[in-house]
Amino acid sequence: MKGTDLQRLTQQQAAFLLSVAPRTLRDWPDAPRNEDGTYPGAALVAYYLNKSGGDMEFADQRQRLAAAQAEKTETENAVRRGELRIASHVDRVWSDHIAAARAKLLSMPSKLAPQITDIHEPQLIAAAIRAEVTAALAELAEYEPDEVASVQDVEATSDTDGEPVGGQRKKAQ
Numbered sequence: 001m002k003g004t005d006l007q008r009l010t011q012q013q014a015a016f017l018l019s020v021a022p023r024t025l026r027d028w029p030d031a032p033r034n035e036d037g038t039y040p041g042a043a044l045v046a047y048y049l050n051k052s053g054g055d056m057e058f059a060d061q062r063q064r065l066a067a068a069q070a071e072k073t074e075t076e077n078a079v080r081r082g083e084l085r086i087a088s089h090v091d092r093v094w095s096d097h098i099a100a101a102r103a104k105l106l107s108m109p110s111k112l113a114p115q116i117t118d119i120h121e122p123q124l125i126a127a128a129i130r131a132e133v134t135a136a137l138a139e140l141a142e143y144e145p146d147e148v149a150s151v152q153d154v155e156a157t158s159d160t161d162g163e164p165v166g167g168q169r170k171k172a173q
Helices: 011-018 022-026 041-051 061-080 087-116 122-141
Strands: none
Touching (some): 011 022, 087 122
16 A cells, blocks of 8 residues: 555555455445545544454454354363363252252251150250251261263254154043
């Protein structure tokens, strides 16, 4: 663009300046244009920076795609290394842990009742209850979830064919 008047850029020159396709430039109806259809360089660059929010990092769609693919790969690798967990698996593990705690707590009255019915001293009753609660908490602290599935387990194993699954339903009697 040596020797070019920067206040009267052709569509090709303006597109080259912004690193966009001429068609992209043509599709911007609010881009600054001179009366003769040329583009004022300084105003066009200011418009483009304002349009892109000043962020030129992803000016090219190929760069954006490459960045998204790289981020996806990094995320999958972090899951494989155990640095990240899949939310549905975390939900399942926590639900299992809470169910185990609930079962343990609900079993305490049945387990303790026969042990403390003959005791008439509050300190001994409290000690028996405290011992049972401590044992339950220790057991829950040692809870080990099943192996968490990897990224491959989450993806679909086959395409859907739209066919119904399972046998025929029995008729109601």
